[in-house]
Amino acid sequence: MVLRRYARLPVPNPSVPDKAPSFAHRQALSPISGATSHRSSFTINAPGTYSVTVTYANGCVSMCSITVASAVSCVITGGEGICEDETTILCAPTGSGYTYLWSNGAITSCITVGTPGTYSVTVTNASGCSSTCSKVVIQLPEPNRCIDGSKTICEGYTSVLCSVTDPAIPTTESTGATTKCITVGAGTYSLTVTNTAGCVAYCEKTVTVVPPAQLRHNGKQHICPGGSTRFVHP
Structure with a gap:
């Protein structure tokens, strides 16, 4: 019989080195200057597709993106004043996929109004971005008719x-x-x-x-200087 002696070995303490991944923010595949940290933030002031690329220490790469839609520019065109018993046409900007909601309930791009007041419209584009604008229509003075x-x-x-x-x-x-x-x-x-x-x-x-006045002589036929006679209107 053979006896063997075994020594007790210490259990290893596993750990992962604390190495943060690197970041790269891009717009349309072009790097955005200064946006290289997971704590980076920046203001987007133009429409387009923005993405962030994360590269880990082991070489693995991950990317996600977001698309920023164009804003709606809202300006109402049309007459600012109306005469009595007349109308004017107000129109909102047009675009592909645009929807409209006017303050009077209309859902078309243009409306015809015949009453002075403030008219507003909310324009929403295909991406869901919306903008509201308004226009004041006044009653114009009428000329004297006499x-x-x-x-x-x-x-x-x-x-x-x-x-x-x-x-x-x-x-x-x-x-x-x-x-x-x-x-x-x-x-x-x-x-x-x-x-x-x-x-x-x-x-x-x-x-x-x-018609000329009809006079009838009703007095003396002959008068002296300084005298008078009489005419009457029938």
């Missing part, structure tokens, strides 16, 4: 008709005249007035001839 002047004339006489507006405001009479006042005989005359805001008004006036 024609001034006598509406009756005697036989053989004329009347002077004038537009009751600032002389600088363009006016057009039914006669084709573009002056503030015209001299006319009997008839119906119309006036179109356009003010500086672009609003248009229309009015007309009829001038009639008053």
Whole structure:
């Protein structure tokens, strides 16, 4: 019988060296300067695809990426003022996959409005990015609709008709005249007035001839100097 003696060996303490992996941040395969640490952070101010590449001490490589979509630029175009009984068209920017929600509930890129007020729209692109903008539509002042002047004339006489507006405001009479006042005989005359805001008004006036007075002599047929006689209107 053979006896052997064995010695007790110490148990090893396993450990992994503390070696952090290296990092490389990239945009469109081009390295981003200064972004080389797992604690690195940077502000993205342009759309595109951004990725981070992690290289471990053992040579293994891992990469992940994120795509930053383009922002929506929102500006409403269209008239800023409307005349009475008129409308204006407001439009939001257009783009592939864009959706719209206006403050009045419309979901089209353009809307027609006839009431003054503030109109807003939220535009969302295909990536889900959205932007909201607004526009104020005001009520434009209306031009004065009146024609001034006598509406009756005697036989053989004329009347002077004038537009009751600032002389600088363009006016057009039914006669084709573009002056503030015209001299006319009997008839119906119309006036179109356009003010500086672009609003248009229309009015007309009829001038009639008053028949001559019918007088009847009801007095002395002969009078002395300084005397008087009598005429009456029937």
